[in-house]
Structure formats: structure tokens, C-alpha cells
Amino acid sequence: MAHSVALPVITGGDSIESYVQRVNAVPMLTHEQEVDLATRYAHENDLEAAGQLVLSHLRVVVSIARGYAGYGLPQADLIQEGNIGLMKAVKRFEPTRGVRLYSFAVHWIKAEIHEYILRNWRLVRIATTKAQRKLFFNLRSMKAGFAALTHAQAKEIADDLGVKPEEVLEMETRMSGQDVALMADDSDDDGYAPIDWLADSDNEPTQQLERRAYDTLQSDGILHALDSLDPRSRRIIEARWLGDDGSTTLHELAAEFNVSAERIRQIEAKALQKMKVALEPADA
Template sequence: MNQNTLKVNELHEDAEFEENGAEVFDEKALVENEPGDSEVAEEELLSQGATQRVLDATQLYLGEIGYSPLLTAEEEVFFARRALRGDIPSRRRMIESNLRLVVKIARRYSNRGLALLDLIEEGNLGLIRAVEKFDPERGFRFSTYATWWIRQTIERAIMNQTRTIRLPIHIVKELNVYLRTARELSHKLDHEPSAEEIAEQLDKPVDDVSRMLRLNERITSVDTPLGGDSEKALLDILADEKDNGPEDTTQDDDMKQSIVKWLFELNAKQREVLARRFGLLGYEAATLEDVGREIGLTRERVRQIQVEGLRRLREILQTQGLNIEALFRE
């Protein structure tokens, strides 16, 4: 994942909180159950060798949730406000009206170690969490906010259930960055990269890279499959960010607006450094050296300002229940 992808796609994840849709899905398409949703799900299950019983159960579930009407923007605000006050029927209505959103997202994670129904079940837990935390006064649609929670619970389930050794979710995500870089370098260099080569590529301390790599029991091959019936490597367990539909373009715009709002709560220097480092506010993503050269500061000073800016952003986002690590990964 390059840093230009980082600037929206990873902000695209936690940021879906704030006009956060982690995917702003076409509401009309969801009402129509999106052409082929059931058919596509059936094809996916058959390709995975699903039994007729599993297939029937999945189709039954998809058919049942198809009868749950989506909420209009006005209804969404009405029920969300009531849900926040503890109204159970309103909470249930919010959940039932967004079950198709879970299915749409869960399908992106098929063939990655968990059955579709299991992915949907995990995604539903994220949806429930989103209903509990959603504040309609922030001004963005619930589907945008909910997608982050749905994706996080699905990814966490895949990460936890496809590893022999369980690691904290934030550690696994950080490890993914190192392993992804290792695989890219292995193709480029025609040999398995050393910790020093990975550290240089990521502009990270060698000790940090070495420590993280030691956590990976499968580091002997950066392409080692996850095991079971899956041929995917650990690097492949996240949704394919390249397979984005028109709704993702809409969301990218939403994310940019949210990111700009957050950045302007920093001081001017922090804002400029983060914008240049992560390719925001019209800048191209750049290394610490390049940013320093552009603004007349040393690499170390740029790094310090970046740390300060990220720390300040963390404080801002934590007050809103957001996690900065999912927004800015170097």
C-alpha cells in the first residue's frame, strides 16, 4: 500500500466515523438488494465448496434481510437520537435497516479463511457497536460511520482466527505493514529482504522492524499461506483496496473533508508537515528528507513535528472515539 493510498484509504477506515462511511454506499442500490447480491453470494459459496445446507441458510438470510427497508436521512436522525436515549425498538430498526450493508462489506472478505455467514455475523457485531456509538448530530450518514466498525470487526476476526498465535489487533496491523513491504521488496530484489532493507524502505528504526518480524511465526516466508483451506498469505487478509466501486470515490471526497477539518485543529507547522508526509491538502506524499528540504528543516526536526502532530491528532480523535493508528500508518 503506497502513501497516496494511505491518505484516503486508511483515513477511509477509521475516519468513516466523521462522514465516515468507510464506504458511502448507494442507498438506492441497497434498497434494490443490488443486482446479483444473492446470485453473487451463491457463486462465492459454490466456489468455496459450500454444502447445500450452508447455501440454503445463506440464501434464506439474504432473503429475510431484503425485506428490511432502508431509512431516509430524516428517519435515520430520528431513530438514532432515540437509540442514543436507550430506545430499544429504535436501536433494532437502525440495525435491521443496515444488515444489507454488512453483507456487501462481508463479501469483500470472502475466501480469506472464514465462511460468508461467519463474516456476516462478525460484521453484524460491528454494526451493533456502530448503532451504540453513532451521534447523528455530527452531520454524516450512519452507513458511512458504520462501515468502519463493520470492517474492523471482520478484519479482527480474520486476523485472530487465521493465526496460531493470537496478537493484539494493533500489533497485527503494524506487522502487516512490515510484511507487505517485505513481500514487495522480495519481488524487487529477488531475495527475501533483511530487516535493514525493510527498515530503510519504511524509514523505520531497524530495531523496531526486527522486533516486529520476530513476532511473526511465519516470517521464514513472506508468502506463507495462512493455513487451512486458504491459500492467502497474512498480507492478503485485508479487503482489496484496488477493487473500489463508484461509492468509494464518493467516500474519498467525504474523507478529505473530514481530514481537512481535523488538520486545521493543529498548528500551522504540524498541519503542513502531516499534509506533506501523507499526501493531503493537495500535496504529494513525501519522505521525511523531502519534506525537510521543501520547508527548510532537518529530517529529524520534521520527524519531531510529525510525532507532535500525530500526538495532537490522537488526542482530538480519542475524544470522538476514533483510533489514529487506523488513519495514519507510515
């Protein structure tokens, strides 16, 4: 039985540069080698062959991920999400079609990175329809300079992307808007923030009693829900959602349990669903 190839991951002590050096040191495959490995994986479920296909194309993920550096998200997370897309591409790759894996994988890598960006770039999702997603990922590069678009410029971009000028202007407004802090900066004694305009009901006795009862109920409920999980699922949920030092990445947990990041994602989703069911009596 074939063993899977150990893939490099970005751990907490790693730098992006050292990871890039490692993946760039892996030689690219020739067309013949690629076809042979893909055939072994497709016909014999040879996981070592699949691992070699992924390993030789990690540099492709790095190259694509760098194109999304302007969204303010950690480059390591963009790369790791792109790697998931690469693994999906390898799983679906058919060498008999005469297309190189590089060309086939680009779509899957970008799709996974796009989904990650849309989930995390803003607290409020700004691109939910297909047209909005197309605008979100193309407007930055098509817009000349930082000045607001004129109607003529918006129409030109709209024609190129097959959307309405109004949709272009709306997306520009969404993307140019900044998240406003609820609290004022401590260094600005004269500054006002949205919280200053909100009524303070914290000292109202019934609100305090209700909140205290709810917090107790929820904390007990969460502990009960965690107890319903098997040890591996509980470890994943605690690391992803309940850690004090930020959530652990899918790839860190994948390395810990010696499985794929996609498998960790599946276990996490199943565990959250099980916890939701366990919490329903508390919510009621």
C-alpha cells in the first residue's frame, strides 16, 4: 500500500520566505512524469503519486496567492486555502484530456482563495451574487488611480465585465468604505465614536439578571455540547474556536492528526452540527 508524501505546511514558527524557498526547491514535473503520476493515482489510488503532483505545484499556489495581497489578509492563510484548491484539482484531474495540471488547477486554486477572501475580508459580506463577485475581484485592477469613477468609466468597466454601470458604482462605494471602530481611539481625548451615541443599559437591573442567566446557560450548554464530541472532534473545535491565542489553521491540525486539511474541515463541520443539536434545548 502506497504512503502519502509529506507536504510542507506553514507553521507558527515559519516565515513565508522559508516556505517559498522549500516549495521552489521542488522541481517541476515533465509532461510524461505528470501523466504517469496522474494515471497511477486515477487507476490505482496511489496516494504517493497524488502527493508528488501536489508537491510539484505548490509554487503555483504561491504565485497565485501573491496576486491577492491587496486584500489585507495573511499571506500564509491565502496560500493554505489555495493548497486546498490544488488538492481538489489533483483529485479531479484527468490526464487523458491532454491538459497540463497547471492549467487545470488554476481555477480550483483561485476559487478556494476567492471563497476565503469573501468570508473574511469584511465583517459584512460585500459580494454575494455572481456579478458582485466578478466586480469584487476585477474592479481594483481595472480602476485607474484612486479617484472616484466617473459615469463614463463605470460604463466602460461594466461593458467589459457584462454588468450594469450602477453595479460598478455600488461596488466601488462598498470597497472604498472603511470599517468604523465602535470605540474611540484612547489617544484622541476629543474624539467621538458610534458607542457615544448609544444608550447604556448595562446598569439596568433586569438586563443584568437576564444577561447573567443567559451567560450561565450558554456556558453550561457549550460544555455539555463539547462533552458530546469524540476526543479528536473536541480537540479540533477547541483549537479552531475556543483557543486564547487565535484559531489554529486547518493545516496545523491536519499535520497534528496526519490527515488532509479538507478532512479536518469535514470533521469540524460535522462537530459543529452535532454541537448545534446538543445546544438546542439550552437555546429553547
